Amino acid sequence: MWPAPITLTGTHVSLAPLSQDHASDLAEASADGDLSSLWYTMVPAPEEVPANIDARNTTSGMTPFAILDPTGQAVGMTTYMNADAANRRVEIGSTWYRAAVQRSPMNTECKLLMLRHAFEELDCIAVEFRTHFLNQQSRRAIERLGAKFDGVLRNHMIMANGTLRDTAVYSICQHEWPAIRANLEHKLARMAPT
Numbered sequence: 001m002w003p004a005p006i007t008l009t010g011t012h013v014s015l016a017p018l019s020q021d022h023a024s025d026l027a028e029a030s031a032d033g034d035l036s037s038l039w040y041t042m043v044p045a046p047e048e049v050p051a052n053i054d055a056r057n058t059t060s061g062m063t064p065f066a067i068l069d070p071t072g073q074a075v076g077m078t079t080y081m082n083a084d085a086a087n088r089r090v091e092i093g094s095t096w097y098r099a100a101v102q103r104s105p106m107n108t109e110c111k112l113l114m115l116r117h118a119f120e121e122l123d124c125i126a127v128e129f130r131t132h133f134l135n136q137q138s139r140r141a142i143e144r145l146g147a148k149f150d151g152v153l154r155n156h157m158i159m160a161n162g163t164l165r166d167t168a169v170y171s172i173c174q175h176e177w178p179a180i181r182a183n184l185e186h187k188l189a190r191m192a193p194t
Contacts, residue, residue, distance in 0.1 A: 001063065002083055002085040002122075003063045003080050003083060003117070003118075004063070005017035005089065006117065007181050008065075008114065008117055009113075010110075010113050012069075012070065012105040012109045012188075013067055013068065013069065013070075013105075013106045013109045013110050014068040015065040015066070015068070015078065015110065015114070016066050016068055016074075017064070017065065017081075018053055018056055018057060018064035018065055018077060020053055020170065021051050021056075022053070022074040023050045023053060024068075024072050025075070026049045026066065026076075026089070027047070027049045028046070028079065028098075029074065029075050030043055030049060030096075030098070032098040032100055033098065033099025033100075035096060035098075036048070036138070039159065039160075040132040040134050040135045040159075040165075041131075041135060042083070042094070042095045052077075056079060056094070061082055061083045062079050062080070062081045063079065063080040064077060064078075064079040064080075064094075065077065065079065067095075067110055069101065069106070075098045075100075075101050075106070076095065076096050076097035076101070076106075077095065077096060078092065078095040078114065079092070079093060079095070080114070080118070087125070088122065088124045088126075089124060089125060089126050089127070090122070090124055090127055091127070091128040091129065091130060092111065092114050092129055092130070093129060093131075094128060095107075095110075105188055105191040107141060108145075108187055108188050108191065109188055110186065111184065112181070112188065114127075115127060115145075115172065115181070116171050116181065117183075119174060121179040124174065125173065125174045126171050126172065126174065128170065128171045129142045129145075129149075129169075129170040129173065130153075130167050130168065130169050131168055132165050132166070132167065132168070132175075133165070133166035133167065133168045135168075143170070144187075145172070145184065146172065146179070146180040146183055147170035148173060148176075149168065149169075149170055150170060150171050151169055152167065152169070153166065153167040153169060154167055172193055
């Protein structure tokens with residue numbers, strides 16, 4: 001499996017290999033803000049969390065993580081996905097956080113940890129991000145990371161409600177990583193603790 005499961009630890013957040021041990025916390029996290037009702041994203045309903053954990057752990061090309069707060073409580077999920085070892089590319093996606101920790105330093109540090117691992121340990125040449133074209137909150141968060149807009153995959157997916165998703169695609173290339181890393185570290189240093 002590439003990338004192999006790993007634990008990544010920061011100050012505000014840790015990422016641990018996703019397991020059923022996280023299911024109870026994640027069901028509670030999904031209920032916080034009724035995240036599964038957002039039509040433009042794919043957050044499992046509380047009762048769907050165990051099956052979602054199994055799916056992420058058995059889908060080829062996925063390395064899923066539980067996002068843990070400083071107390072060790074799981075507050076969300078994220079995934080290395082669409083992994084392409086031969087071309088050293090990976091996507092960071094299927095990320096969601098409980099409402100109570102959104103817009104905190106957790107997402108910035110989570111992405112810093114994942115990007116650092118991708119570029120500095122896995123030697124990736126590019127890391128990709130994808131989101132619904134209409135998910136402005138997610139698009140702004142991706143852009144704040146420093147990712148560049150690559151384009152739109154039109155009618156890319158059929159959503160659970162039957163609508164067609166246009167997918168906005170962003171990426172960070174290897175040569176851009178040093179400046180993006182410096183920027184994320186600077187942002188994180190200026191953020192208030194969670």
